Amino acid sequence: MFYRKNLPGWERAMRSVGGVVMIAYGLFGMPGLPFMPGTMAGYLIAGAGAVAILTGFFGFCPMCAMVGRRLPSP
Structure with a gap:
């Protein structure tokens, strides 16, 4: 099944960069126990x-689709 993209290019880039930062912080930046x-x-x-x-x-956000967000047609 193919979904119609509902995220503009700038937001796709920001989500990708933000996702990398979140993964890095979640795995390496959060304080944990010395042995864990x-x-x-x-x-x-x-x-x-x-x-x-x-x-x-993918350029598709299910939550944005649930509220009816769409890209303007060119």
Whole structure:
């Protein structure tokens, strides 16, 4: 099934960059125990970053589609 893109190019780029930052912070920046590098909150932030990267890559956001957001037709 193909979805119509509902994210403009600038937002796709920002989601991709933001997703990389979220993954890096979630896995490496969150303070954890000395013997356990990650925390559950860090893994959740990294997972949200992965979703942000995917929506930026495909140009389709399911939540934006649920509220009726569409790109203007050229």
